[in-house]
Amino acid sequence: MLSVEDLYAGYGAILALRGVSLQVKAGELVALIGANGAGKSTLMATIAGVLRPFRGQITFEGQSLLALSPEEIVRRGIALVPEGRRIFPSLTVAENLRLGAATRRDKAAVERDIEEMCTRFPILGKRFHQPGGTLSGGEQQQLAIARALMARPRLLMMDEPSLGLSPILVDEVFAMIRQLHKSGVTILLVEQNVERTLDIANRVYLLNTGRVECQGTPEQLRAQVDIVGAYLGDMWRGD
């Protein structure tokens, strides 16, 4: 479904990705782990079209994404829950959700999906007419995920959705990701919460300073626990 080949990208003179290759097949939940600054967010931003790669190829369902703008890439079916949530603070919850469906023309279905989001995330229904900026961190995270789902993406990319949440909310977020995956959404997940991520992922890539250090099924990564531990330090041992 998604294929990244030998990707180089960065910021000005800073090279943040140095030859990353990665595959996501339809229906998979692929996790991307790695220490801070490894290049995980950069990879997602490049796939989403926010950053132009220096070299390499990105294809989605057989077509190259390289020349496309972010707004065209969403239309191809890739939605991003970005690092730091980035909900629209001055827009109400309702408006945030409606914008999430900006690429869709099926008005009635959009309305139905908004209702469904409010059922799936009851807090969004409760805060429906409040500005997004007044929501707590956990609520904003739910809104960011719901907003991305409103696009009915075939591939959902999530960048550290559990960051900064209380333990209970972290549980909820992971339960939700698992449920989304079960319902058929293909997911590319960036997480610092390695142990729990290995529990739900089909395959895992470990990124280190812009390169794929190792990859495989969670079992394969667990077998290489020493290598992984060396890169991730304390994070590996517990949360």
Place this chain on the structure above:
Amino acid sequence: MNVLQEVLQFLINALSLGGLYALMALGLVIVYGILRLVNFAYGELVMVAGYTLLMLGTGPLPWLIVAAISVGMAVLTSLLLERVAFRPVRQASATTMLITSFAVSALLQNAAILFVSPRAKAVVTPSFFTENFQVGGLLISKGNLAGLVVSLLLLGLLTLFLRRTLLGIALRAAADDFVMTRLVGIRANQVIAAAFAISGFFAGVVALFWIGRLGSVGPFVGSTPVLVAFVAAVVGGMQSLTGAVIGGYLLGALTVGLQLVLPQSLLDYRQAFVFAIVLLVLLFRPQGLVRGTTITERV
């Protein structure tokens, strides 16, 4: 006149001038919110509308049609400037864009000097703008009343547009976080063009009233409106549309108020007093009266 009458008179004049100032400020802020560009060529949109009024004003067309065409010209010019002048420098620094806007402003003024005249020319305006009528001892200028009503109407329409339509919501979203707005699938060029169109529309409407009062149009007719718009926007808070409206009405009320309270000998220095008060406001609230939402990266 008794006190009540004086208060009413003040309110009408302040709301009328303030309404125009609010429209001016909005035209500037709606673009600034999205591009972080203070478009100093905004005043020249007023000028373009003014020259259209000048050229068609003596023709056979009824004034309302001429007015509509003039507003349309301001909108077209605004869209054209976005396309040829600002889009190429969109990725550049804020300073580059600012300098571009100064250059465009100077270019248009010089074009007017060259192709029309360096001097202001009288514009045929309906007598309406200078007529008054009396209600219960109150002398009301028709032009002022029309300005009051039209500005309130446009503020209402803009609010509806920004709240009820997808494009309007996208405009507000783009002021919050432009990149994220693109990431949900809103086309960057589309929201930016919409902002410039609205900006041009407000400049055009302001031109009708501004030039209606002045009775003439010249190459520099836009410099006061753009200055007023800028000051009102800064006072209100550059990142908030509500701020722009508040700033506009405040500035209007101040201007009209000072006219009432200042002795005749100081009336000429009214603008200086207005700016002194504005400086005081900014001393205590450098970010303006209304703080906008967080700024993230531009485009």
